[in-house]
Amino acid sequence: MGNQKLKWTAEEEVALMAGVAKHGPGKWKNIIIDSEFAHKLANRSNVDLKDKWRNLGANYGQGSGDNAMTPKGKATADSAVRPKTQNSSLAVVSNDNVNEKLSQGPQNPKSVPKYNAMILEALSSLKDRNGSEFGAIMRFIEKKYEVQQSFRRLLSSKLRKLVLQGTLEKVQKRYKIRRAASGSKTPTPKQKGVNSRALQKSMLTISAETVEDAAKTAADKIAEAENKSFVAAEAVKESERVSRIAEDTDALLMHLKEGRTKEDNTNSNSSGVTVILVV
DNA sequence: GTAGGGTTAGAG
DNA sequence: CTCTAACCCTAC
Numbered sequence: 001m002g003n004q005k006l007k008w009t010a011e012e013e014v015a016l017m018a019g020v021a022k023h024g025p026g027k028w029k030n031i032i033i034d035s036e037f038a039h040k041l042a043n044r045s046n047v048d049l050k051d052k053w054r055n056l057g058a059n060y061g062q063g064s065g066d067n068a069m070t071p072k073g074k075a076t077a078d079s080a081v082r083p084k085t086q087n088s089s090l091a092v093v094s095n096d097n098v099n100e101k102l103s104q105g106p107q108n109p110k111s112v113p114k115y116n117a118m119i120l121e122a123l124s125s126l127k128d129r130n131g132s133e134f135g136a137i138m139r140f141i142e143k144k145y146e147v148q149q150s151f152r153r154l155l156s157s158k159l160r161k162l163v164l165q166g167t168l169e170k171v172q173k174r175y176k177i178r179r180a181a182s183g184s185k186t187p188t189p190k191q192k193g194v195n196s197r198a199l200q201k202s203m204l205t206i207s208a209e210t211v212e213d214a215a216k217t218a219a220d221k222i223a224e225a226e227n228k229s230f231v232a233a234e235a236v237k238e239s240e241r242v243s244r245i246a247e248d249t250d251a252l253l254m255h256l257k258e259g260r261t262k263e264d265n266t267n268s269n270s271s272g273v274t275v276i277l278v279v
Numbered sequence: 280g281t282a283g284g285g286t287t288a289g290a291g
Numbered sequence: 292c293t294c295t296a297a298c299c300c301t302a303c
Contacts, residue, residue: 007296050281055295
């Protein structure tokens, strides 16, 4: 009875953001101790900060005007996310262990999320406009997958972290695009029907056109990433976490690259773009 | 201490 | 009713 919900004031939010910019996400205790923010966050606990930060993440798209989120067909209790597998995009099929019969049985409810895969997919598919990092990526993923609240906020918190740490950009920079065929722009003739060939041991099924498009987009991204910096990118120096996350993502990128290469062999090279991983 | 899942008050 | 945000619980 005593505890009603205390709405966060704008001042508190600002203090929180400033705190995160200064100490980094996850350092809730430090933030709350810091005399610079302490008084403003006087009646908030470190857990409150964490929760609020999470909510801010889930809240990403409020300023964008359009879009809110997918109408939500209502997700069932046992699947937090439901891949819609469209036929023109990158389809991520994780199948590492005989595995992951998602939404098949009421059993493992938490084997589905592949944050990095989704983020990577979004990165590859989105045309990069300024500031598209967060909102656009979230939107992309929500459009493509049915996302439930719990999953969304989880994803957004991960994504937010990546963005804050500049990891997203780092990942992008690890790709180098090289055009094998010079001259004619080769605007990626969309040839459909090349895909739908499942790779034997790879965990990714991708269509050739998608890769080409992704590569093209990536080139732009890289160029822009050089000169672009995100709000609080300078705030974080946790190289441990950065490299850990980068590793994760790298693994995925690696798979993607291998899958493509393999496809390429079988299918002969129909594209003029080669993606090579720079380590 | 923190992350993440769960619960619930309040708004639409 | 649905959805969001504040709050609670608990494993790590």
